[in-house]
Amino acid sequence: MRISLPAAGRPTEDLLAEMRAMKSGDADWQGGKVPLYVFKAEDSVTEIGKAAFFEYFSENALGGGRAFPSVKRMEDDVVAMALGLFNAPDGGRGFMSTGGTESIVLAVQACRDWSRKQRGDAGHRGNIVASETLHPAFNKGAKLMDLDVRRAPVGPDLRMDLAAVEALIDDNTIMLVGSAPNFPYGMIDPIAALGEIATRRGLWLHVDACVGGYLAPFVRMIGRPIPDFDFVVPGVSSLSADLHKFGFCPKPASTVFYRDADKAQHHIFDADVWPNGRFVTTTIVGTRPAGGAAGAWAVLNHLGVDGFKRIATNLMRFIDDYKDGIRATPGLHIHGAPDLSIVAYGSDEFDIFRVAEVMGAKGWLPGLVQRPKGIHRMMSMFHAPVLDQYLDDMRAAIGVVRQEAPTKAKIKANY
Ligand SMILES: Cc1ncc(COP(=O)(O)O)c(C=O)c1O
Incomplete structure (x- = not known):
């Protein structure tokens, strides 16, 4: 289909009105009906992020380095604060990026180039080893960089199976990855044990803390058990953590860190190849919104440790109530043992996808996991006020599904 660029332009109010009308058909994320994509802490956090x-x-x-030193300063501040948060040693370095995928692709590229240098083999085709729960962004990076990804099945408890992971390592393995937490079940992989394998076998260990990095430290500070997942583990070489998820900063904003300057050096793009001279960037993209850096700087400074701890307290209390609600519902069980605010649940008695489908009719956008089948939700403070409504609608949907003649769910799990 093609449409023409309008011959004459249209006034602002007219366009805003049309956008608002279009938006009315979108899922109700502000009403807590969307189980992923958007994140909320408190109203003041949204306001300061937006203003910044x-x-x-x-x-x-x-142009942060040349025209806008204030933007560079804010990026440097954000990175410096996070290096401390993630226990990076002296000499650790970090960079802002536009999202988890960009942070991951950059870390994969840095690892590939570092490994090639170590091996003295500029054309070496390496592989990345992880559990099947690994985010597909690693496959995206591998596709771009001619690498392979090997995924080990999880154990019966849905945890990373360390023996299965280690069995996939061969002479061409360059990177091990653990997630903190993984997206499918919300569980933190055994990073300390992976660090031991990485050290013993001379491998680069990346921690994908994209979804949990800016929440887990504060959940630990309020006294809940969080296993070591960052640079405190000696074998960790790099770590990605997204500000625009549970850092509650405006999109696009992520961070990626390296244990030392040598590894970080491979992250940087530096080329003097064209008439305009030297071109140095620390992101894949060139032009990018300064608002990402400004929003992150403002939100981190607005919340401080106290604010993040307050949010962690409120969020985790809500997650406890949510889990209690699932457990109190006959026929349901929680997948594995989620550490933070991603929870998936399923059933051995009825088709959970059908339950999601029936709930969809009431506006609840289904989040699904297909192995094992479950309803999947990544929750923040949008979801808390509608907990009772959610549980009522979910239980009503289970009632419908238990009573109907066997019906094949039409929906499929996709992100
Ligand atoms: C564990 C994990 N890693 C990486 C990503 C990718 O982040 P982004 O969507 O910002 O590229 C996500 C997104 O949900 C994630 O959950």
């Missing part, structure tokens, strides 16, 4: 983003609406973070 629009304060830097026109600036370009690409």
